[in-house]
Amino acid sequence: xxxxxxxxxxxxxxxxxxxxxxxxxxxxxxxxxxxxxxxxxxxxxxxxxxxxxxxxxxxxxxxxxxxxxxxxxxxxxxxxxxxxxxxxxxxxxxxxxxxxxxxxxxxxxxxxxx
Amino acid sequence: xxxxxxxxxxxxxxxxxxxxxxxxxxxxxxxxxxxxxxxxxxxxxxxxxxxxxxxxxxxxxxxxxxxxxxxxxxxxxxxxxxxxxxxxxxxxxxxxxxxxxxxxxxxxxxxxxxx
Numbered sequence: 001x002x003x004x005x006x007x008x009x010x011x012x013x014x015x016x017x018x019x020x021x022x023x024x025x026x027x028x029x030x031x032x033x034x035x036x037x038x039x040x041x042x043x044x045x046x047x048x049x050x051x052x053x054x055x056x057x058x059x060x061x062x063x064x065x066x067x068x069x070x071x072x073x074x075x076x077x078x079x080x081x082x083x084x085x086x087x088x089x090x091x092x093x094x095x096x097x098x099x100x101x102x103x104x105x106x107x108x109x110x111x112x113x114x
Numbered sequence: 115x116x117x118x119x120x121x122x123x124x125x126x127x128x129x130x131x132x133x134x135x136x137x138x139x140x141x142x143x144x145x146x147x148x149x150x151x152x153x154x155x156x157x158x159x160x161x162x163x164x165x166x167x168x169x170x171x172x173x174x175x176x177x178x179x180x181x182x183x184x185x186x187x188x189x190x191x192x193x194x195x196x197x198x199x200x201x202x203x204x205x206x207x208x209x210x211x212x213x214x215x216x217x218x219x220x221x222x223x224x225x226x227x228x229x
Contacts, residue, residue: 032215044205044220051215090157100145100209101170102218104157 002027004093006105013081014113021076021108023065023091033074034092034102035065044090050074061085083114116140118221120206126227127196135191135224139208146189147209147218148181152202160204163189164211196228 007022025031035047048059055067065076074091091105119138127133139146148160159173163183174180178197183189193200203225207218 034217036220043222044207046217046219049215049217092157094215100164100214100216100218101147101159101162101173102149102157103159104149106156 002031002093002095002103004091004103004105006089006091006108008108009106010109010111012111012113015083016080017112019076019078019081019085019110021089021091021110023074023076023105024072025074025091025093025103026072027093027095029095032094033065033067034094035059035063035074035076036090036092036104037087038090038107039087047076047089081110081112083112086110086112118206118208118219120204120221120224122224123222124225124227126229129198129228130195132192132194133196133226135193135204135226137189137191137206137208137221139187139189139206140219141187143208143210143219144186145209145211145216145218146183147207148189148191149205149207150202151205151223155202157205160191193226196226198228201226201228 003026005024033050036044037047038044050057050067058064063078089108092102121136144165146163151157161181162170178194181191203223205223206221209216209218
């Protein structure tokens, strides 16, 4: 079975700092990769997704992520964070042999100080 | 358009009671998923419905949990004889189709507290 690891459980940054959140998965086959965000009091929303093609994908609100197959990684980046990016971020994977269920990482709580 | 809706938004129940949680997926979405978000376990898959196919129940934690989907639309997750470890936020998601890479849209969740 696949698993997803997010190494940073809590991250605190000042506004305008750069962000990189790590995500690694364990599965040797074809994967579909997602980053979801949960703002305080709101439901999970999709930030970006990778199915195939260009491994550098751009999402909403200036976020991007790079799929590096050799490292089994899909790290999330943003060059300059804003206070409004304070949220919990979840990396998720699904694989072609697991129906369409998502396997989530443990989440990273990001706090951006104004 | 309308997103995934869930009811109730909060449910407090006594240990040993049964509860039913409801999910209304986005209209036209054929795939529906239940997940559970808890402090100790993070976000876990519970069950997946795709059209008229038999559901994938591989994530259900015990036989006290069951779910059904009537008419290919609304789904109900039932937890019998609730235990304190069942306290969590239960999330429903839907997607246009299942079995192919596609985005899942999540509802706001039902926060279940078992006292």
